Amino acid sequence: MTAHAEVAEAVAALELLSDAEHWRAARSSLAEADRLRLEALNHNSRKENLTLAEEKTLERLLLQYDRAILLRAEAARLLKERGHDISGLLTAG
Numbered sequence: 001m002t003a004h005a006e007v008a009e010a011v012a013a014l015e016l017l018s019d020a021e022h023w024r025a026a027r028s029s030l031a032e033a034d035r036l037r038l039e040a041l042n043h044n045s046r047k048e049n050l051t052l053a054e055e056k057t058l059e060r061l062l063l064q065y066d067r068a069i070l071l072r073a074e075a076a077r078l079l080k081e082r083g084h085d086i087s088g089l090l091t092a093g
Helices: 003-016 019-027 032-047 052-081 087-091
Strands: none
Touching (some): 052 087
């Protein structure tokens, strides 16, 4: 299964979750270590060539980040659709 298919499947599965699970998904983020590694690799890639291992790690982390953002957005959409006030999510960091 491709990464895009996995994300589409995960987004579709959100429909089955409870509101509490949607709130958790809407507030989720990358693990701190992954976020810091992603930032470092992005920064380093602008200054120098990354090793093949670093490029693969960067690609993996970017896919994880993209997946997290899409799931957060979809969870927030579903909460709003269910009548919840999601304005706090829009200002959360």
